[in-house]
Amino acid sequence: MTVPPSARRYLVAPGALPGFGLSLGYTLAYLGLIVLLPLGALVARASALGPAGIVAVALDPRVAAALRISFGLSLCAAAVNVLFGMLTAWVLTRYQFPGRRLLDAAVDLPFALPTAVAGLALSALYAPNGWIGARLETLGIKVAFTPLGIGVALLFIGLPFVVRTLQPVLVELDREIEEASATLGATRLQTLRRVVFPPLVPALLTGFGLAFARGVGEYGSVIFIAGNIPYFSEIAPLLVVQKLEENDYAGATAIASVMLAISLLVLIALSLLQSASHRRLGHV
Amino acid sequence: MSDLVETTQSSAPPRDHGATQEAPLARTLLIGLVVTFLFAFLVLPLALVFSQALNRGAGAYWSALADPDTLSAMRLTLLVAAIALPLNLVFGLVASWAIARFDFVGKSLLVALIDLPFSVSPVVSGIVFVLLFGAKGLLGPFLAAHGIAIIFAVPGIVLATLFVTFPFVAREVIPLMEQQGRADEEAALTLGATPLKLFVTVTLPNIRWGLLYGVLLCNARAMGEFGAVSVVSGHIIGGTNTLPLQIQILYEGNEGAAAFAVASLLAMLALVTLAAQTVLAWRQIGALARGASH
Numbered sequence: 001m002t003v004p005p006s007a008r009r010y011l012v013a014p015g016a017l018p019g020f021g022l023s024l025g026y027t028l029a030y031l032g033l034i035v036l037l038p039l040g041a042l043v044a045r046a047s048a049l050g051p052a053g054i055v056a057v058a059l060d061p062r063v064a065a066a067l068r069i070s071f072g073l074s075l076c077a078a079a080v081n082v083l084f085g086m087l088t089a090w091v092l093t094r095y096q097f098p099g100r101r102l103l104d105a106a107v108d109l110p111f112a113l114p115t116a117v118a119g120l121a122l123s124a125l126y127a128p129n130g131w132i133g134a135r136l137e138t139l140g141i142k143v144a145f146t147p148l149g150i151g152v153a154l155l156f157i158g159l160p161f162v163v164r165t166l167q168p169v170l171v172e173l174d175r176e177i178e179e180a181s182a183t184l185g186a187t188r189l190q191t192l193r194r195v196v197f198p199p200l201v202p203a204l205l206t207g208f209g210l211a212f213a214r215g216v217g218e219y220g221s222v223i224f225i226a227g228n229i230p231y232f233s234e235i236a237p238l239l240v241v242q243k244l245e246e247n248d249y250a251g252a253t254a255i256a257s258v259m260l261a262i263s264l265l266v267l268i269a270l271s272l273l274q275s276a277s278h279r280r281l282g283h284v
Numbered sequence: 285m286s287d288l289v290e291t292t293q294s295s296a297p298p299r300d301h302g303a304t305q306e307a308p309l310a311r312t313l314l315i316g317l318v319v320t321f322l323f324a325f326l327v328l329p330l331a332l333v334f335s336q337a338l339n340r341g342a343g344a345y346w347s348a349l350a351d352p353d354t355l356s357a358m359r360l361t362l363l364v365a366a367i368a369l370p371l372n373l374v375f376g377l378v379a380s381w382a383i384a385r386f387d388f389v390g391k392s393l394l395v396a397l398i399d400l401p402f403s404v405s406p407v408v409s410g411i412v413f414v415l416l417f418g419a420k421g422l423l424g425p426f427l428a429a430h431g432i433a434i435i436f437a438v439p440g441i442v443l444a445t446l447f448v449t450f451p452f453v454a455r456e457v458i459p460l461m462e463q464q465g466r467a468d469e470e471a472a473l474t475l476g477a478t479p480l481k482l483f484v485t486v487t488l489p490n491i492r493w494g495l496l497y498g499v500l501l502c503n504a505r506a507m508g509e510f511g512a513v514s515v516v517s518g519h520i521i522g523g524t525n526t527l528p529l530q531i532q533i534l535y536e537g538n539e540g541a542a543a544f545a546v547a548s549l550l551a552m553l554a555l556v557t558l559a560a561q562t563v564l565a566w567r568q569i570g571a572l573a574r575g576a577s578h
Contacts, residue, residue, distance in 0.1 A: 013387035016470050018479045023382035030375045034446050038412035045415050091318040105562040106326045112554040114508025116528040117547040121329035178304035217405025220510035237407040249420055256408045267403050
């Protein structure tokens with residue numbers, strides 16, 4: 001990554017290997033065609049609407065309700081995922097028990113399972129006559145076709161983000177510091193809270209941010225279980241699809257650009273966080 | 285990843301972690317809690333898919349899959365993956381060569397842009413193509429005048445799939461090639477290898493597992509994508525319907541058993557992907573244990 005001092009004068013450091021111009025040219029052209037040009041169309045449409053136009057759409061009561069539901073539930077689900085993800089990552093890295101490797105592989109299931117399959121399965125599982133839903137129903141808890149159902153779907157798709165960002169950090173954690181802490185008379189809980197937890201915070205925040213960003217945009221797994229009742233369990237991405245189906249390009253563009261802007265902000269915040277924590281811990 | 289602990293521990297002399305471990309009771313409780321949670325949360329939905337799919341017997345299962353609309357959705361899903369996969373594979377290799385083998389200004393920006401589709405909502409990934417090629421899109425009038433259909437047609441589905449699977453191969457191969465360095469390739473060049481021979485005999489064998497891993501993930505997403513494809517597809521049954529969209533149509537048409545039968549196909553794809561992924565991860569850990577750095 002670092003450019004040697006002698007090459008600072010060049011935009012490209014001289015190298016012996018062939019194919020730089022061709023490979024970079026192809027990369028830029030393909031990136032432009034498949035990713036940047038289409039995203040540019042959204043940005044062009046959004047700027048034609050102007051900030052006032054976007055805000056006007058976003059403040060429409062039904063849109064505002066959907067945005068609140070999407071952002072609020074994504075925040076809640078990401079927070080719960082941080083808790084469960086931390087426990088899961090800890091148990092999977094620190095303890096030995098039969099079936100550990102299998103469970104470890106299963107954590108990636110939400111990444112690998114198509115969202116429509118996840119949505120279908122979760123809605124059947126938590127429906128009033130489902131395996132889990134029927135038991136919760138006797139306790140008076142309704143999950144499917146309520147905001148709680150959206151939360152369950154977002155928990156499902158967000159879990160691997162937290163576990164997989166945390167695991168490498170846990171693996172590299174130096175156990176001798178824990179031994180030192182124990183030798184100096186700390187109880188196990190004190191060690192966990194004061195010694196083990198602090199270095200995990202950047203990874204936890206990254207996992208939180210990734211799960212949140214994914215949750216806000218999630219569509220497939222949610223619409224099956226949500227019931228999609230306006231003002232109650234209707235998410236913002238669904239409203240984008242509906243506006244598009246009604247040929248309301250302006251409305252769809254406005255909601256889509258709000259969602260895109262938020263996920264880009266989260267992305268930038270995460271990369272700033274990462275470089276800050278790298279500097280503090282003396283990496284790179 | 286967690287298997288790393290196991291390998292390092294088994295090669296090191298046994299150590300007493302008594303002071304740095306939780307009490308046995310707390311440990312058992314934590315393991316029980318996490319196992320129950322993962323079982324209810326991950327394993328149960330998967331088990332439900334297969335149980336519901338086979339609920340009415342194998343005959344009903346096969347006839348649900350042999351439905352002409354489902355077969356046509358299957359064909360379209362395979363076709364789209366067969367187009368999207370090679371294109372993004374070539375892109376991933378070429379981009380990795382440019383990024384991992386040369387130093388140039390703006391490299392980290394380029395890497396960030398390649399990852400961009402991962403942070404875009406599937407619905408947004410679909411709408412951008414409608415805004416570009418749809419009837420009221422920027423190029424809509426031009427396409428209509430020339431009789432070219434992209435939105436609500438197969439090309440739109442391919443484009444949306446290309447967009448959402450764009451980073452998979454590149455992001456697996458770039459770190460791998462960066463980690464391996466250029467020394468091997470420079471040596472081959474000195475020994476007189478042509479660029480093509482250099483790539484096929486030196487670069488490709490070094491990255492083959494990472495490449496395979498990226499292709500697997502790319503394929504799983506290409507066949508399973510729902511949101512982006514749903515926006516551009518128009519849901520024309522027998523025409524622009526892919527397998528994930530067929531699940532929704534069957535589900536909304538109260539054909540639950542058939543929806544689960546189709547879902548079981550995609551769930552099997554996910555299981556195969558996961559299994560291959562796990563095997564590849566173990567292989568990589570084996571390579572790490574042989575002394576390569578991560």
